[in-house]
Amino acid sequence: MTVTIKDVAKVAKVAPSTVSRVISNSPRISERTKEKVREAMKELGYHPNFNARSLANQSTKTIGIIMPNSANKTFQNPFFPEVIRGISTKAHQLEYGLYLSTGQSDEEIIEEVQHMVQGKRVDGIILLYSKVNDKVLKYLHEQDFPFTLIGRPYDESLFNITYVNNDNFKAAKTVTEYLLLLGHKQIAFVGGNLDNVVTIDHMQGYNQALRNAGIEPRDEYIVFHEELQEGGQEAVIDLMSLTERPTALIVADDIMTFGVMRMLSEMEVRVPEDISIISFNNVMISELSAPPMTTVDINIYSLGYEAANLLIDKILHPSVEPKKMIVPHKMIKRETCRRLVEKGGAKRESM
Amino acid sequence: MTVTIKDVAKVAKVAPSTVSRVISNSPRISERTKEKVREAMKELGYHPNFNARSLANQSTKTIGIIMPNSANKTFQNPFFPEVIRGISTKAHQLEYGLYLSTGQSDEEIIEEVQHMVQGKRVDGIILLYSKVNDKVLKYLHEQDFPFTLIGRPYDESLFNITYVNNDNFKAAKTVTEYLLLLGHKQIAFVGGNLDNVVTIDHMQGYNQALRNAGIEPRDEYIVFHEELQEGGQEAVIDLMSLTERPTALIVADDIMTFGVMRMLSEMEVRVPEDISIISFNNVMISELSAPPMTTVDINIYSLGYEAANLLIDKILHPSVEPKKMIVPHKMIKRETCRRLVEKGGAKRESM
DNA sequence: GTGAAAGCGCTAACAG
DNA sequence: CTGTTAGCGCTTTCAC
Numbered sequence: 001m002t003v004t005i006k007d008v009a010k011v012a013k014v015a016p017s018t019v020s021r022v023i024s025n026s027p028r029i030s031e032r033t034k035e036k037v038r039e040a041m042k043e044l045g046y047h048p049n050f051n052a053r054s055l056a057n058q059s060t061k062t063i064g065i066i067m068p069n070s071a072n073k074t075f076q077n078p079f080f081p082e083v084i085r086g087i088s089t090k091a092h093q094l095e096y097g098l099y100l101s102t103g104q105s106d107e108e109i110i111e112e113v114q115h116m117v118q119g120k121r122v123d124g125i126i127l128l129y130s131k132v133n134d135k136v137l138k139y140l141h142e143q144d145f146p147f148t149l150i151g152r153p154y155d156e157s158l159f160n161i162t163y164v165n166n167d168n169f170k171a172a173k174t175v176t177e178y179l180l181l182l183g184h185k186q187i188a189f190v191g192g193n194l195d196n197v198v199t200i201d202h203m204q205g206y207n208q209a210l211r212n213a214g215i216e217p218r219d220e221y222i223v224f225h226e227e228l229q230e231g232g233q234e235a236v237i238d239l240m241s242l243t244e245r246p247t248a249l250i251v252a253d254d255i256m257t258f259g260v261m262r263m264l265s266e267m268e269v270r271v272p273e274d275i276s277i278i279s280f281n282n283v284m285i286s287e288l289s290a291p292p293m294t295t296v297d298i299n300i301y302s303l304g305y306e307a308a309n310l311l312i313d314k315i316l317h318p319s320v321e322p323k324k325m326i327v328p329h330k331m332i333k334r335e336t337c338r339r340l341v342e343k344g345g346a347k348r349e350s351m
Numbered sequence: 352m353t354v355t356i357k358d359v360a361k362v363a364k365v366a367p368s369t370v371s372r373v374i375s376n377s378p379r380i381s382e383r384t385k386e387k388v389r390e391a392m393k394e395l396g397y398h399p400n401f402n403a404r405s406l407a408n409q410s411t412k413t414i415g416i417i418m419p420n421s422a423n424k425t426f427q428n429p430f431f432p433e434v435i436r437g438i439s440t441k442a443h444q445l446e447y448g449l450y451l452s453t454g455q456s457d458e459e460i461i462e463e464v465q466h467m468v469q470g471k472r473v474d475g476i477i478l479l480y481s482k483v484n485d486k487v488l489k490y491l492h493e494q495d496f497p498f499t500l501i502g503r504p505y506d507e508s509l510f511n512i513t514y515v516n517n518d519n520f521k522a523a524k525t526v527t528e529y530l531l532l533l534g535h536k537q538i539a540f541v542g543g544n545l546d547n548v549v550t551i552d553h554m555q556g557y558n559q560a561l562r563n564a565g566i567e568p569r570d571e572y573i574v575f576h577e578e579l580q581e582g583g584q585e586a587v588i589d590l591m592s593l594t595e596r597p598t599a600l601i602v603a604d605d606i607m608t609f610g611v612m613r614m615l616s617e618m619e620v621r622v623p624e625d626i627s628i629i630s631f632n633n634v635m636i637s638e639l640s641a642p643p644m645t646t647v648d649i650n651i652y653s654l655g656y657e658a659a660n661l662l663i664d665k666i667l668h669p670s671v672e673p674k675k676m677i678v679p680h681k682m683i684k685r686e687t688c689r690r691l692v693e694k695g696g697a698k699r700e701s702m
Numbered sequence: 703g704t705g706a707a708a709g710c711g712c713t714a715a716c717a718g
Numbered sequence: 719c720t721g722t723t724a725g726c727g728c729t730t731t732c733a734c
Contacts, residue, residue: 017705017730020727047470048728049728050470050471051472051726052728053727054703055406055711055729057710060402076428078429081428084451088451088453097472098450102440119399287613301710368714370725371712372719375713380720403713405712405726406710406712407714
């Protein structure tokens with residue numbers, strides 16, 4: 001009942017192999033028979049069977065996407081739809097399909113990845129997160145399976161892989177310098193999970209900027225929290241309980257910033273009058289906070305798009321050297337940062 | 352170089368078919384040979400080839416997920432990661448994989464769906480959106496291909512399909528009644544795209560509640576906007592330009608509400624003092640608005656989970672009748688609604 | 703330019 | 719309980 005290549009062959013009065021050649025548009029087939037075959041295909045409503053092709057070809061034309069484990073709240077970050085949109089665009093252009101991981105825990109995920117690669121379910125993999133000592137990364141590298149990482153490898157032994165990242169160190173440094181320029185000296189850093197490489201890079205950029213300005217980073221001003229919203233709220237409590245409250249905050253993620261701002265407003269600390277905030281990512285909703293947040297646009301869409309691009313390249317040319325790519329970031333000034341008002345409180349200049 | 356069933360067979364000194372039986376854990380194989388075979392598999396590092404299985408089985412153990420076209424901003428709604436998390440959980444339990452659509456336009460999507468089903472790339476499909484006159488829906492139904500819809504069919508001829516939905520009519524009605532109870536009479540409705548069935552249901556619930564209260568719905572109080580954030584903002588401008596401004600707003604979607612609140616605060620209209628707002632979905636961030644929004648929790652995760660559940664059921668038992676399922680919703684009262692203050696402005700009671 | 707036939711890796715019907 | 723064999727639907731040498 002399913003119409004196969006053979007049926008088409010019969011109707012077109014040619015051999016199955018000829019039909020196959022027409023499908024792949026082989027130049028060694030005459031236009032006349034091509035026409036004949038194509039007609040037969042239309043007539044019968046023929047569609048190539050994907051699994052048969054994959055089996056014969058040893059290629060699936062599909063990309064595996066590994067998300068962080070879905071139990072984690074980060075999963076709901078609008079970051080992901082946006083990277084996927086980027087990946088999706090490139091994939092679609094080159095007629096690749098997307099296969100999604102479903103694991104809820106790290107063990108489930110590594111297992112799944114193994115199934116994907118050993119079972120030849122995908123031609124390559126994109127890792128949507130990068131954390132310290134990641135088993136998945138290590139496994140993929142050992143297997144020499146085509147993959148790209150969004151983020152950067154942490155382990156030295158894994159430096160030589162294909163990845164696309166932002167210059168997160170630089171971004172954090174710039175952002176810190178900006179706050180410094182606005183007169184802030186008590187700048188706190190609210191990071192995400194310390195296992196994420198991006199958190200480490202942010203922190204180092206922050207530290208560097210402070211040191212360059214002759215300010216020694218203070219431990220009490222550096223806090224990390226796993227969960228996005230709750231984390232943001234807890235961080236605020238910790239920070240605002242200090243005798244010397246920070247006058248500015250650098251927050252790891254826009255969603256976390258929502259939590260931070262929420263908590264601050266509950267405590268009746270005004271943004272930016274009492275405290276300045278700057279964060280990272282610039283997801284869709286970040287312009288909708290009250291007040292709209294100043295943040296670093298990391299070009300999420302491009303991260304996805306380029307990751308797909310590099311991956312497909314790797315799939316097609318397995319032997320070429322791994323490529324690294326840095327997607328530019330850009331600070332988006334909105335309304336959560338302001339020049340620090342002097343003790344006396346004379347001028348109030350907003351930036 | 353890839354290790355196949357034959358290699359295992361050789362090492363274990365059995366026939367390939369026996370190995371196959373061990374894989375599917377057939378009860379007709381003695382424990383002894385099972386052990387022997389399993390050992391050989393470990394030893395060789397054997398992993399079943401997915402495409403070969405799919406081909407022989409006529410089953411892929413994967414579910415296709417059709418998102419709205421990714422060009423659309425709704426794509427970035429945190430709604431999607433959350434439904435997918437639900438789908439993912441069920442799928443993982445039953446060892447199904449997830450295959451994602453990548454189309455950027457409606458044409459691309461319908462094409463993709465056809466490839467998926469005709470090419471036998473997936474065993475079933477979940478539609479993540481439901482809109483009026485949807486070609487995809489129609490096609491799937493014509494083909495009698497297993498699928499479930501998240502939302503409900505609009506076209507009568509398609510009533511008899513499997514779907515999971517909320518009672519959106521009821522939810523909108525309740526919400527309207529709630530505002531009515533708070534003394535509001537000038538209640539506006541800010542809907543999403545009128546092509547979405549959910550918008551229609553919301554509107555009808557709203558209309559019904561008003562009529563029941565003896566209030567004739569006014570055209571000026573009903574606006575629709577496609578885009579989430581911008582839409583929210585435009586809607587506010589339209590509504591606030593009326594001579595008789597509404598005192599309460601029912602907004603289609605939490606993200607849109609962020610846009611609405613942003614615009615309102617720019618216009619220095621205070622929420623909830625000057626205007627009450629209630630919206631739908633209760634996505635993760637909705638509790639982080641300032642003030643935190645009152646909204647209807649539609650249980651997004653369950654929508655996904657149940658959709659996967661019904662779909663897999665359908666895949667396994669194709670002949671059983673289509674099932675419909677209504678996921679309960681629940682109003683989450685937070686801080687954007689308040690009793691209408693009488694003209695004189697005596698009491699101020701918050702709810 | 704086109705056909706015949708082997709094979710991708712696995713499953714399942716039929717024997718025994 | 720286990721082996722033999724014939725496919726699943728397509729690609730790809732190797733002939734002609």
